[in-house]
């Protein structure tokens with residue numbers, strides 16, 4: 055297959071040849087006489103597929119919220135070609151048996167994937183490190199099931215063992231001892247943001263980075279939502295991600311979102327959101343990851359203290375970032391780095407993340423003229439709602455995984471047969 059006249063993220067116009075699962079040539083002009091299939095991409099952008107290192111696809115245990123099939127279809131339709139699933143399923147991914155069970159569900163994946171292992175008091179590191187694990191995490195300062203606080207012995211133990219095994223640790227940094235109990239009598243959706251304070255995040259990032267630095271290991275901070283958290287990670291030489299909801303939404307949106315806007319860490323003040331946005335735009339933040347965490351609308355439509363935390367985002371993230379590139383908030387190059395280049399570097403996926411000869415042909419083609427409004431009814435997640443309803447996105451014409459189109463917006467059958475593989479098993 056030959057893609058002609060595509061505009062790459064850096065603005066160069068190139069022909070790109072795909073042979074089998076790889077990009078085999080990138081050049082100003084390639085002879086098309088021997089190609090079976092030629093695509094005219096004049097005026098369109100060709101980008102590497104997104105690597106989203108933080109999703110919750112809910113199986114096993116919570117298939118009514120999302121399944122590997124619906125989650126990865128949602129990913130493919132949004133231009134995401136690799137996802138990394140987190141361990142808080144049922145059973146949690148803390149031992150070999152649970153890993154193998156999740157791996158069997160992932161056979162229905164339409165995009166490539168990694169599986170993170172979790173840390174609890176009963177975790178089995180030897181069994182986990184024996185499996186093709188992507189990373190550990192999101193590990194809380196105490197464990198992977200949401201128990202936080204200042205008992206850091208388990209966390210420190212996880213750092214040591216992961217370091218020995220050569221596995222990165224992804225950290226959910228909030229210190230619940232610094233939450234503000236004085237707001238527990240409020241019942242509005244904003245009470246969640248008032249309760250889970252910004253300082254609880256900053257203190258936990260500081261503590262996690264200290265413990266990692268003492269041990270000379272590298273950690274990755276998940277979904278930083280505060281400028282202080284981002285700056286602390288960067289100053290410590292650690293990496294961090296920002297979620298689309300912390301980039302595009304703030305407490306000001308909670309009037310409209312209600313308890314659908316409850317997530318961890320919570321939405322922050324608009325001034326903090328602006329400072330987070332600046333750090334994403336200037337490259338202080340390493341990557342965008344969605345923390346795609348779907349719940350049904352019925353589960354979310356309850357009181358603020360009962361609503362489960364999390365919002366969907368895997369299908370809308372790249373379209374929203376590309377819309378931002380088109381309207382001038384970021385450059386296309388920054389979007390490429392945040393969504394593909396940097397995650398491939400940080401998590402050691404050497405044949406992915408750029409449109410370059412020799413890499414896997416994980417590609418997204420978008421038409422910059424096709425800004426469209428995000429509508430939940432057009433999305434593929436099982437949870438049927440989005441916190442980004444009505445915002446603008448540039449959705450892919452098609453998404454290619456290792457040389458084959460896995461999503462084609464204009465085709466009657468949009469998706470092919472599931473062919474996602476564990477990125478730690480082959481090729482890397």
Ligand SMILES: [Zn+2]
Nearest residue numbers: 108140192345
């Ligand atoms: Zn998460």
